Amino acid sequence: MSCFTSSARVNSGLNGVPMSRVLLGSVCGLVFGVIDVAIMSPMSFPDKKAAITAAFIARFGIGFAVGAAQVPWPGWTVGLCFGLLLSVPDALITKAYAPIIGMGALGGIVIGFLVHRFGY
Numbered sequence: 001m002s003c004f005t006s007s008a009r010v011n012s013g014l015n016g017v018p019m020s021r022v023l024l025g026s027v028c029g030l031v032f033g034v035i036d037v038a039i040m041s042p043m044s045f046p047d048k049k050a051a052i053t054a055a056f057i058a059r060f061g062i063g064f065a066v067g068a069a070q071v072p073w074p075g076w077t078v079g080l081c082f083g084l085l086l087s088v089p090d091a092l093i094t095k096a097y098a099p100i101i102g103m104g105a106l107g108g109i110v111i112g113f114l115v116h117r118f119g120y
Helices: 021-040 048-068 075-094 097-118
Strands: none
Touching: 021 048, 021 097, 048 075, 048 097, 075 097
């Protein structure tokens, strides 16, 4: 029996090609990073380039970590844990707790669900 027997998993990737959990998590992390950069673009920072680069890397890291994690928990729980763990340091530095931790948790939950549901 193959790990591709579930129809949800067979049709999970682009054009019906299955995606590994790490690849899918990385793609989700890239998308999450781009969304976060788009939200941050109109804001002003003392060093805007560094702030946007750090935010992108942190959000990409959430996706990658969720995809690479091998824990026996529901996908959304894995995403929530990594979303919180990787967002708290930025929130502590910037003192913008609610938006940074909230976006990290929400993005982590969504990525965790997608990786658990569609990755193999």
